[in-house]
Amino acid sequence: MSSTVSSPPRTIRIGSRKSQLALVQTYWVQEQLQKAFPDRTFEVYTMSTQGDKILDVALAKIGDKGLFTKELEVGMLQQEIDFAVHSLKDLPTNLPNGLMLGVVTERENPADALVVHEKHSGKQIDTLPPGAIVGTSSLRRLAQLRHHFPHLTFKDIRGNLITRLEKLDSGEFDAIILAVAGLQRLGMGDRIHQVLPPEISLHAVGQGALGIECRTDDTEVLSLLKAIEHVPTRDRALAERAFLRALEGGCQVPIGVNTVLDGDNLTLTGIVASVDGQQIVKDTVTGKTDDAENIGIELAEKMRSQGAQEILAAIFEAVQRS
Numbered sequence: 554m555s556s557t558v559s560s561p562p563r564t565i566r567i568g569s570r571k572s573q574l575a576l577v578q579t580y581w582v583q584e585q586l587q588k589a590f591p592d593r594t595f596e597v598y599t600m601s602t603q604g605d606k607i608l609d610v611a612l613a614k615i616g617d618k619g620l621f622t623k624e625l626e627v628g629m630l631q632q633e634i635d636f637a638v639h640s641l642k643d644l645p646t647n648l649p650n651g652l653m654l655g656v657v658t659e660r661e662n663p664a665d666a667l668v669v670h671e672k673h674s675g676k677q678i679d680t681l682p683p684g685a686i687v688g689t690s691s692l693r694r695l696a697q698l699r700h701h702f703p704h705l706t707f708k709d710i711r712g713n714l715i716t717r718l719e720k721l722d723s724g725e726f727d728a729i730i731l732a733v734a735g736l737q738r739l740g741m742g743d744r745i746h747q748v749l750p751p752e753i754s755l756h757a758v759g760q761g762a763l764g765i766e767c768r769t770d771d772t773e774v775l776s777l778l779k780a781i782e783h784v785p786t787r788d789r790a791l792a793e794r795a796f797l798r799a800l801e802g803g804c805q806v807p808i809g810v811n812t813v814l815d816g817d818n819l820t821l822t823g824i825v826a827s828v829d830g831q832q833i834v835k836d837t838v839t840g841k842t843d844d845a846e847n848i849g850i851e852l853a854e855k856m857r858s859q860g861a862q863e864i865l866a867a868i869f870e871a872v873q874r875s
């Protein structure tokens with residue numbers, strides 16, 4: 554008589570930031586995986602990242618890549634957690650050795666949203682009165698909006714989504730710009746006053762999607778994660794991230810994108826803008842989805858030849874000096 558003793562499958566430990574948005578996203582991932590693999594155990598571990606702690610310095614000045622991801626990455630490399638759930642747009646385009654972008658989940662609307670103070674309820678971004686104070690902490694949003702609406706006043710705003718909405722409602726701002734996806738995921742889609750079209754604001758690379766980072770050699774986790782991968786979003790994200798990586802690689806730069814899928818054709822539009830909104834380089838490349846990364850690289854090269862690199866170099870120098 555022989556019997557095989559099989560050890561129970563390992564518990565999978567999911568790492569997350571502690572912000573409300575991060576937790577909603579992480580519990581969603583946990584739930585999807587639990588549904589796909591009812592016999593496995595998935596546990597959530599939370600960590601504070603540098604980005605959650607430094608709230609009083611403009612993001613552009615910190616300039617450090619991986620502000621929202623570093624602690625989670627250390628946790629993965631030290632085997633304390635098995636994978637981390639990130640807003641894809643917060644995940645740097647170059648990851649530490651031993652870690653990779655495992656999968657990308659289905660994207661929400663990637664656009665930016667205008668949220669207004671109640672006294673402006675009849676207004677849109679193009680009808681806000683001159684001097685109206687618009688809150689954003691993103692150079693990308695700032696540069697594009699200054700370009701289109703030089704009569705508005707822009708002011709830095711930090712803190713998590715809830716804090717920002719409170720600052721708006723208290724009268725500190727006339728309007729603020731936030732990601733549609735974040736508001737929707739937190740059940741606050743009703744605060745979206747206007748979804749900004751791509752002609753006004755190209756969104757951040759990866760915006761609206763979740764990126765799951767894991768150890769490169771963890772084939773078991775990688776195969777579990779495949780269950781929640783969304784291939785069309787992944788192809789768009791690969792093109793967008795290759796574009797950003799080829800241009801600069803960081804997070805706090807005025808670089809925006811838009812992607813459109815049509816069958817197996819993928820069209821990537823990118824913008825690089827100076828912070829004052831005066832200089833703009835914008836172009837488009839179309840290619841096949843299975844060549845997504847090369848579409849991003851090609852667009853970066855095309856735009857570099859039109860002056861994108863000089864715009865980015867000037868911003869980098871200015872931030873270093875300040």
Ligand SMILES: NCc1[nH]cc(CCC(=O)O)c1CC(=O)O
Nearest residue numbers: 640642731732734735760761762
């Ligand atoms: N950097 C902050 C951040 N990271 C992800 C989101 C929103 C959700 C997303 O874009 O996936 C936000 C807030 C915002 O930009 O309004």
